[in-house]
Amino acid sequence: MLPSWVPGAAAGIVSLHLIQKLLFPYFWADLRYLLKVLVYGLRVEMYRLQGRIVTVLDKFVKLAEKQPHKPFLIYEGKVHTYRDVDRRSNRVAQVFLHHGALKKGDTVALLMGNEPDFIHVWLGLAKLGCVVAFLNFNVRSRSLLHCVSSCEPKILVVGADLLGTLEEILPSLQKDVSVWIMTKDSTFPSVHTLLDKIEAASEDPVPVNRRSANNLKSSVLYIFTSGTTGLPKAAVISHMQVLKGAAGLWAFGATAEDIIYITLPLYHSAASLLGIGGCIELGATCVLKKKFSASQFWSDCKKYNVTVIQYIGELCRYLCSQPVKEGEKNHKVRLAVGNGVRNDVWREFLDRFGAVKICEFYGATEGNICFMNHTGKIGSVGRTNFFYKLFFPFDLIKYDFQKDEPIRNKHGWCEKVKKGEAGLLISKVNAKNPFFGYAGNKRHTEKKLLCEVFNKGDLYFNTGDLMVQDHENFLYFWDRIGDTFRWKGENVATTEVSDVIVMLDFIQEANVYGVSVPDHEGRAGMASLILKQNTSLDLEQMYKQVVTYLPSYACPLFLRVQEKMEMTGTFKQQKFRLVDEGFNPSTITDPLYFLDNSKKAYVLLTKEVHEMILSGKMKL
Numbered sequence: 001m002l003p004s005w006v007p008g009a010a011a012g013i014v015s016l017h018l019i020q021k022l023l024f025p026y027f028w029a030d031l032r033y034l035l036k037v038l039v040y041g042l043r044v045e046m047y048r049l050q051g052r053i054v055t056v057l058d059k060f061v062k063l064a065e066k067q068p069h070k071p072f073l074i075y076e077g078k079v080h081t082y083r084d085v086d087r088r089s090n091r092v093a094q095v096f097l098h099h100g101a102l103k104k105g106d107t108v109a110l111l112m113g114n115e116p117d118f119i120h121v122w123l124g125l126a127k128l129g130c131v132v133a134f135l136n137f138n139v140r141s142r143s144l145l146h147c148v149s150s151c152e153p154k155i156l157v158v159g160a161d162l163l164g165t166l167e168e169i170l171p172s173l174q175k176d177v178s179v180w181i182m183t184k185d186s187t188f189p190s191v192h193t194l195l196d197k198i199e200a201a202s203e204d205p206v207p208v209n210r211r212s213a214n215n216l217k218s219s220v221l222y223i224f225t226s227g228t229t230g231l232p233k234a235a236v237i238s239h240m241q242v243l244k245g246a247a248g249l250w251a252f253g254a255t256a257e258d259i260i261y262i263t264l265p266l267y268h269s270a271a272s273l274l275g276i277g278g279c280i281e282l283g284a285t286c287v288l289k290k291k292f293s294a295s296q297f298w299s300d301c302k303k304y305n306v307t308v309i310q311y312i313g314e315l316c317r318y319l320c321s322q323p324v325k326e327g328e329k330n331h332k333v334r335l336a337v338g339n340g341v342r343n344d345v346w347r348e349f350l351d352r353f354g355a356v357k358i359c360e361f362y363g364a365t366e367g368n369i370c371f372m373n374h375t376g377k378i379g380s381v382g383r384t385n386f387f388y389k390l391f392f393p394f395d396l397i398k399y400d401f402q403k404d405e406p407i408r409n410k411h412g413w414c415e416k417v418k419k420g421e422a423g424l425l426i427s428k429v430n431a432k433n434p435f436f437g438y439a440g441n442k443r444h445t446e447k448k449l450l451c452e453v454f455n456k457g458d459l460y461f462n463t464g465d466l467m468v469q470d471h472e473n474f475l476y477f478w479d480r481i482g483d484t485f486r487w488k489g490e491n492v493a494t495t496e497v498s499d500v501i502v503m504l505d506f507i508q509e510a511n512v513y514g515v516s517v518p519d520h521e522g523r524a525g526m527a528s529l530i531l532k533q534n535t536s537l538d539l540e541q542m543y544k545q546v547v548t549y550l551p552s553y554a555c556p557l558f559l560r561v562q563e564k565m566e567m568t569g570t571f572k573q574q575k576f577r578l579v580d581e582g583f584n585p586s587t588i589t590d591p592l593y594f595l596d597n598s599k600k601a602y603v604l605l606t607k608e609v610h611e612m613i614l615s616g617k618m619k620l
Contacts, residue, residue, distance in 0.1 A: 026375055026383065026472070029374055029375045030374075030383070030385055030387075032374075033251070033372070033374040034385075034387055034388065036250075036251050037251070037391065040247050040250075040251070041391075044216070044240075044243065048216075053212070053213045053214065053215070053216060053239070055211075055213050055216075055220070055239045055242070055243070056239075056242050056243060056246050056277050056280055056281070057123065057126045057127065057211060058211075059280055059281065060082075060085075060086070060123065060280045061086065061205075063082050063280065063283050064082040064083050064085070064086035066283075067082055067283060068081060068082055068083035068086075069081050069082075069083065070082055070283070070285070071285045072084070072085050072279070072285060072286065073085060073116050073119065073285075073286055073287075073288055074285065074286070074287045074288070074304060075115065075116050075287075075288045076290070080116055085116070085119060085120065085123070086123075087203040088116075088117075088120045088124075088198070088203075089119075089120045089121075089122075089123035089124040089127060090124065090127070090202070090203050090204060090205050090206065091120075091124070091198045091199075091201040091202070091203055092120050092121050092123075092124025092125065092194075092198055092201075093124040093125070093127040093128050093205075093206045093210075094201040094202050094203075094204065094206060095124075095194065095197045095198055095201050096108075096124070096125065096128060096130075096155070097128060097206050097210075098201075101154060101155065101178060102125075102128055102130055102154060102155065104128065104129035104130070104210055105129060105130070105131065106130050106131070106153075106154045106155075107130065107131045107132075107133055107151050107152060107153040107154065107222070107439075108125050108130050108131070108132055108133070108153055108154065108155045108156075108157060109132075109133040109135055109147075109148055109151060109153040109155070109156045109157070109177075110122065110125075110132055110133065110134055110135060110157050110267075111135040111137060111144075111156065111157065111158045111159065111162055111165065111166070112137070112157070112158070112159035112162065112182070112266075113137055113159055113161055113162065113265070113266075113290065113291075114262075114265060114266050114271075114288055114289060114290050114291065115159065115288075115290065116288070117159070117182055118159070118266050119266070119276060120198075121157055121182075122272075126211060126220065127205070127206050127210060127211045128206060128210050128211065129210045129211050129212075131151075131219050131220060131221065131222060132220075132221055132222070133147075133151040133153060133221070133222035133223075133224075133234060133439075134221065134222070134223050134224065134266070134267040134272065135147055135148070135224065135267060136224055136232065136265070136267050136551070137159075137162055137165065137265070137267065138490075138551035138552060138553065139224075139232060139551055140165060140168060140548065140549060140550070140551065141168055141169065141548065141549050142500075142549060143231055143232060143496065143549070143550075143551075144165065144168075144169055145169050145172055145173065146231045146232070147224055147231075147232050147234070148169070148173065148174075148177065149174060149440075150233070150234050150438075150439060150440045150441065151222045151234045151439050151440065152439075152440060153177055154176075154177070154178065155177070155178045155179075155180060156173070156177050156178070156179050156180070157180045157181075157182070157194065158179065158180070158181045158182065159181075159182050160181065160182045160183050160195075163181060163183075163188075166179070166181070166188070167188075170188065170191075178192065179191045179192065180192045180193070180194045181193060181194060182194050182195050183195050184196040213239050215239075216238065216239045216240040216243070217238050217239070217240060217434065217436075218238060218239060219236050219237065219238060219436070219439075220237060220238060220239050220242055221237035221242065221272075222234040222235065222236060222237065222439050223235050223237055223267070223268075223269050223272070223365050223366075224267070225364070225365045225366060225491065231493065231496050232493075232496075233366075233438040233441060233444050234438055234439035234440065234441075235365045235366030235436075235437075235438060235439075236366070236436035236437055236438065236439055237269075237273075237365075237366075237436070238434075238436055241273075241436075242273055242277055244370070245269060245273030245274050245277050245278075246273060246274070246277030246278050246280060246281040247278075247281055248273075248274045248278055248337065248361065248372070249274065249275075249278035249279075249281065249282060249284075249308065249335075249337060250278070250281055250282055251372060251374075252335060252337055252357075252359040252372065252374070253335065253357075254278065254282055254284065254308050254335060254337075255282060255284070256282050256283040256284050257284070257307075258282065258284045258285075258307045258308045258335075259284065259285045259286075259287060259304060259305055259306050259307050259308070260275060260278065260279055260284055260285070260286045260287070260306070260307075260308045260309075260310070261286075261287045261289070261300065261301060261304070261306040261308070261309045261310070261333075262275040262276070262286055262287065262288050262289065262310055263289040263291065263292035263293075263297070263310070263315070264292070264310055264311075264312065264315075264489075265291075266288075269365045270310060270312070270338065270339075271310065274310065274337065275310055287300065287304045287306055292315060292318075294318040294319055294321070294322050295322065297319055298319075298325075298328065298331060298353075301331045301332070301333055302330070302331050302332075305332050306331070306332065306333055307332050307333060307334050307335070308333070308334070308335045308336075308337065309333055309335070309336050309337070309356075310336075310337055310338050311336055311337070311338035311341065312338055312339065312340050312341075312489035312521075313338075313339070313340030313341040313342060313345065313489065313521040313522070314340070314488050314489045314520075314521045314522070315338070315489070316336075316338075316341045316345050316346070316349050317341075317342070317345050317519070317520070317521055319349065319353070320345055320348045320349055320352060321616075324352070328352060328353055328354075329352075329353060329354035331353075331354070333353075333354075333356050334355075334356060334357060335356065335357050335359055336349075336356050336357070336358050336359065337359040337361070338359075338360070338361070339360055339361055339362060339363075339381065339477075340477075340486070340489065340521060340522070341358065341360065341521075342521060343378055343379040345521075346358055346378050346379065347378060357376055358373075358376060358378075359372070359373065359374075359376075360372075360373040360380065360381050360382070361373065361381065361382060362381035362382055362465075362467075362475070362477065364463055364464075364465075366435070366436070366437070366438065366448075367427065367435075367461060367463055368427050368429060368433040368434060368435050368461050369392055369394050369425070369427035369433070369461070369463065370382075370392075371383070371384070371475055373474075377474050379476060380474040380475060380476055381467075381475050381476060381477050382474075382475050383472075383473055383474050383475065384469070384473050384475060385473055391432075392427070392433060393427070393428040393430075393433075394425060394426065394427040394428065395416050395423075395425075395426055395453075395454075395460075396416060396417050396421075396422075396423030396424065396425055396426075396467055396468075396469060397414040397415060397416055397417065397423050397424050397426055397453070398414070398415045398416075398417055398423060398424075399422075399423060399424040399466065399481065401481075401576065404481065404482060406424055406450065406453075412452065413452075413453070413454055413455075414426075414450070414453045414454060419469050419470060419471050420468065420469075420470060420471065421468065422466045422467070422468050422478045422479070423466065423467065423468075424462070424463070424464075424465070424466055424467075424481065425463040425465050425466070425467045426450055426453065426460040426461065426462055426463065427460060427461045427463065428458070428459070428460055428461075429449065429459045429460060429461050430459075435448070435449065435461045448461060448462050448464075449461060449462065450462050464480060464481050464482060464484065465477065465478075465479075465480060465481070466478040466479045466480070466481060483495055485513065485514025485522065485523040485525070486514075486521075486522035486523065487514065487522045487523060487524055487525060487553050487554075488521075488522070488553040489521075489522075489553075490551070490553045490554075492514070492525055492553065492554045493554075494512040494513060494514075495512075496550075496554070497510075497512040497525060497527065497546075497550060497554055497556060498510040498511065498512045498527070500545060500546065500549045500550055501527055501529070501542075501545065501546070501556075503545065503549075504538075504541060504542065504545055505532070505535075506531055506532055506535035506536065506537065506538060506541075507529060507530070507531065507532065508530040508531060508532045508533075509529070509530040509565050510527050510528070510529055510530075511527065511528040511529075511565055511574075511575065511578065512525060512526070512527045512528075512556060513525075513526055513528075513575045513578055513579050514526070514579070515558065515579060515582045515583055516582065517613065517614075517620065518614055519616060520620060524557045524558065524620060525554060525555065525556040525557055525558070526556055526557065526558040526559070526560065526578075526582075526583060527556040527558070527559050527560070528560045528561075528562050528565070528578055529559060529560065529561050529562065530562060530563070530564065530565050531561065537559075537561055537591075537593075539593065539601065539602040539603075540601070542559070542602055543595070543600065543601050543602050546595075555595060556595065557594065557595045557620060558583040558592065558593065558594055558595070558605065559592065559593040559594075559602060560578070560583075560588065560590050560591070560592055560593075561590055561591045561593075562590050566578075583605060583610070584610060585605055585606060585607050585610055586607060586610070591604075592604070592605035593605055594609055594613070596618075597619070598619075
């Protein structure tokens with residue numbers, strides 16, 4: 001016979017379990033996630049208390065000793081082991097050490113596409129204690145020169161496939177920047193070759209004191225972001241931010257046995273910090289792709305036994321847009337980590353490609369706040385609770401869309417939105433969650449901070465993103481504010497685009513904004529134009545101008561010619577009505593034009609062309 005109290009205790013346990021499931025359905029998932037965050041934080045703190053500063057580079061060097069023969073990178077079928085990458089990065093470090101031009105703390109700008117030597121150069125320079133600036137290889141001409149000058153590098157390293165881009169900027173490049181190209185010979189005057197010197201260099205490690213960090217808050221990378229206005233800005237990335245980014249895959253449940261597939265550009269923090277850094281944190285293997293290919297994606301995953309993929313929202317849509325094939329669920333992919341996937345694409349992706357756990361997250365490159373959707377709730381970028389806000393204090397505040405600024409009450413304080421309402425995401429800046437700002441631009445750093453928000457003396461980072469928190473404490477991305485929109489997974493700064501357009505001698509004014517296109521992530525670029533008196537629109541010149549000076553994702557897809565520009569009460573260009581009206585020739589009487597990539601020209605946007613865009617027959 002069981003004791004009389006056993007049935008009662010069993011009933012109590014079952015009742016508690018049912019109550020927990022009903023009232024706190026995410027309790028255990030939240031607890032597991034919080035424990036992971038705590039464990040990682042305690043590990044870093046333990047190192048600090050022991051007087052040890054352990055960086056991601058230190059972890060990589062340790063892994064090269066511990067598992068030298070394990071594949072670290074697989075690129076175009078070739079395997080590069082942990083030892084291979086360690087030794088080749090030593091060669092890079094030795095070249096620059098013997099050249100004698102670099103000292104600890106100097107900046108080197110890196111303009112390379114996705115290839116193993118991007119990682120070899122990055123790690124090699126890090127072994128010399130240099131700050132590496134990742135340049136976006138889509139950025140051209142004036143914008144690229146701005147990026148180089150803003151991070152004040154001693155050296156610029158350029159990949160062999162980007163010599164055309166170098167040729168454009170070389171005559172205007174500051175004379176004190178030494179240029180090195182990843183080739184064995186050069187036709188450029190005063191340009192050093194790197195490949196021949198790497199192959200002749202020693203594999204011996206450089207002195208450890210060159211790479212040793214004194215402080216986890218010291219700078220290690222510059223990663224460019226368009227932020228909310230103007231030309232790209234160099235976000236200062238510290239050792240601590242690299243460690244946090246590298247922990248992302250681990251936090252979502254990836255292990256050392258996983259094989260991670262990276263098709264995103266390495267200049268982007270998602271690929272470099274979360275992807276490559278994440279592989280190092282786990283001691284895992286990475287399959288690196290030169291660039292994303294929707295048609296080769298799943299065949300690559302099968303070929304290399306990929307278990308974890310990285311995405312941006314557009315990537316998932318591209319995969320779903322591919323013709324259906326047999327055996328699409330016959331793969332080993334179990335986790336997909338990224339951001340920006342729409343609800344309908346999320347559902348279609350799961351239905352079509354099988355039981356892949358979508359691990360959506362939110363985080364700005366330069367920001368001090370991150371959310372991770374550890375429960376798999378469709379559409380959400382993450383989840384918060386009382387304990388999470390203790391570690392990472394943030395709020396959603398009311399925002400005035402007409403004035404383009406946070407709303408303040410009669411006492412001058414900002415006000416929080418209610419659950420279910422869209423508000424501007426702001427994150428408290430303190431010693432535990434610092435904001436490092438932008439290199440060489442104090443004004444832009446200050447513009448990203450909000451002072452005196454709720455109390456005297458408080459300071460918050462302005463993410464520039466509008467979010468919604470529902471009644472279950474899930475967070476959802478709503479929109480960008482200000483002068484930025486997102487297209488093809490990249491932030492497009494409207495002021496940069498308009499500055500390029502108004503360089504044309506027939507343009508008086510350009511108002512650039514993003515418009516929604518059905519079944520496409522983000523917003524497509526559109527420019528409302530005012531022509532100078534007695535001039536006409538030269539579509540050939542317009543096309544040549546935008547493709548020469550702008551990255552492909554920033555070229556406006558639509559043009560609208562107006563007679564006068566609407567302004568706000570504060571004399572800013574009025575965008576809201578234009579955004580709402582979109583690019584429909586049936587409702588807009590102004591002349592409209594469309595960037596037809598197949599014809600490499602702007603063409604008249606007729607009702608027929610409009611219908612082809614909406615139906616998906618016209619590729620954007």
